């Protein structure tokens with residue numbers, strides 16, 4: 001088979017692997033995109049003793065992995081990783097570089113794009129190729145009421161960041177073959193201007209709401225903090241968790257832990273009850289895996305109502321109260 | 334003397350901007366502006382450093398003339414001097430170009446800075462790209478998402494949470510940090526201060542020509558990213574719509590979906606018709 005001339009790169013962000021599968025999710029998406037432009041999917045891995053991850057990436061779709069393995073790269077370093085990525089990209093000229101929007105990715109990707117003098121689209125919720133072979137990056141715009149399709153026509157590579165959970169990973173295949181390109185640490189690497197003094201792994205966050213079978217989500221339409229408390233009663237009776245939109249968290253009606261959406265939590269309940277939520281994309285990006293959605297909103301045309309299985313046109317708080325009463329009655333009987 | 338620069342952006346006060354679906358344009362004029370929250374925390378961090386060490390703060394914003402408000406607020410809070418980068422030519426800049434423009438202004442008006450403070454991200458477009466790109470443009474190191482800042486000798490020590498790791502880092506100066514909103518709660522700005530700030534503001538208005546900007550790298554023209562189109566996501570489902578009195582609606586809901594809800598919460602939600610009232 002002829003060597004492919006174009007390539008799509010995914011930055012291998014392996015730190016905190018078990019909670020952060022974004023690299024695998026991006027490899028999956030990159031594989032779809034590569035078919036459309038006949039390109040090769042490559043992963044890029046920097047670090048020390050990283051063969052484990054190299055194998056993982058090949059098992060998840062990378063056809064080629066560029067690896068720089070050196071003790072100096074043991075802990076994540078923006079200064080060094082940016083310099084390495086710049087050199088690699090200038091040598092191999094990828095069409096596209098995708099980076100997970102982790103804390104590190106958010107520091108790393110903008111600096112790489114600056115070095116390469118190219119565009120970077122943040123937090124894409126969709127990636128596709130158009131007829132001209134351009135990467136069409138779909139990102140929320142103007143408060144999430146709308147989506148914008150963004151391209152980088154004149155420069156290469158085309159760069160995008162994607163939040164964890166946006167795409168689905170493909171199941172691993174440990175039989176898959178991939179080429180490993182070992183890139184030695186360049187001699188004239190710049191000095192790292194940031195030194196890691198200490199690093200402590202934080203206990204993994206409890207994933208209560210992410211795993212809950214029932215989630216009761218409330219938005220600004222609940223009207224007040226006091227009324228919002230009713231949702232907690234409802235959730236308790238249902239044995240579920242309470243989720244909230246950003247304005248609600250900002251107004252301190254709910255804890256930050258409750259925030260559901262692109263920014264933070266992706267939930268996958270069997271039943272989702274949504275009260276007084278308009279359905280901005282940043283919120284709905286977090287609930288795409290809900291099985292059955294019941295939405296309550298005064299406005300029948302709210303986006304949230306359009307994506308619900310049952311759309312209830314009424315006052316959110318009144319329905320919540322009636323819901324609690326009816327549940328109690330039925331559980332008792 | 335610790336010379337600091339705080340970059341700040343004016344953002345709309347509401348998270349949800351009024352969107353005119355008829356014309357497909359944003360009713361920006363309806364939205365009142367405010368200092369982006371994370372920028373305000375960055376300014377607060379700078380003010381505390383200024384109080385502890387002998388310091389000087391320059392606040393910079395790029396934006397339309399109305400964005401001058403955030404600079405006046407910065408002065409009221411305690412900034413010493415402000416730069417207002419405002420020019421039609423700068424409009425429509427993406428983050429690559431925004432950081433280029435800010436860097437040129439810094440090189441011309443405050444070349445001997447020690448520390449640049451930015452917000453970690455804005456509340457309107459939230460790319461979190463400008464800080465790291467500005468650092469790259471000026472060839473200085475960056476630490477994003479700083480939560481605690483302590484000044485050392487020629488260096489600065491930062492604490493932050495990064496991907497589930499609690500990190501302490503030491504960075505050479507000059508350097509750039511971006512601040513989260515977890516710490517450095519902005520001080521209350523007395524109205525009297527604001528009044529003073531409005532009377533004789535130390536604000537320098539700067540144009541594209543003043544900065545000698547390369548036109549190929551300025552504004553919408555110079556921005557590598559292009560918006561193809563903007564559309565409303567319509568994920569319409571064939572759904573059931575219930576209207577009427579809440580009590581009736583909820584009864585109907587349970588009539589139809591008692592099994593579905595009951596099986597998930599593992600409770601029998603059926604009632605026999607007799608007890609129905």
Ligand SMILES: Cc1cc2nc3c(=O)[nH]c(=O)nc-3n(C[C@H](O)[C@H](O)[C@H](O)COP(=O)(O)OP(=O)(O)OC[C@H]3O[C@@H](n4cnc5c(N)ncnc54)[C@H](O)[C@@H]3O)c2cc1C
Nearest residue numbers: 143144219220221245246261263276277278282298316459
């Ligand atoms: C960069 C960025 C990232 C963001 N990330 C997130 C995120 O992760 N999560 C998130 O949730 N948001 C996020 N947002 C905010 C998001 O865009 C929306 O602003 C937010 O989700 C709207 O919350 P809401 O639905 O509660 O409020 P609103 O949009 O104000 O909607 C309130 C709804 O309640 C209805 N209503 C009003 N009164 C009643 C009543 N009495 N009874 C019934 N219904 C009523 C209204 O018709 C309306 O539909 C983000 C925004 C930006 C710009």
Ligand SMILES: Cc1cc2nc3c(=O)[nH]c(=O)nc-3n(C[C@H](O)[C@H](O)[C@H](O)COP(=O)(O)OP(=O)(O)OC[C@H]3O[C@@H](n4cnc5c(N)ncnc54)[C@H](O)[C@@H]3O)c2cc1C
Nearest residue numbers: 121122141142340395427428451452454455460461462463
């Ligand atoms: C909905 C939407 C989506 C966008 N998506 C992208 C995208 O994906 N890629 C892209 O390149 N551009 C994008 N843009 C353009 C981008 O918003 C502008 O370039 C903007 O000037 C800076 O980006 P930001 O608000 O995301 O800043 P952030 O990078 O989130 O801001 C971080 C910090 O940088 C400083 N800062 C940012 N802007 C200024 C300023 N004007 N003056 C002074 N300091 C500032 C502040 O300290 C701020 O706290 C988008 C714009 C919109 C409206």
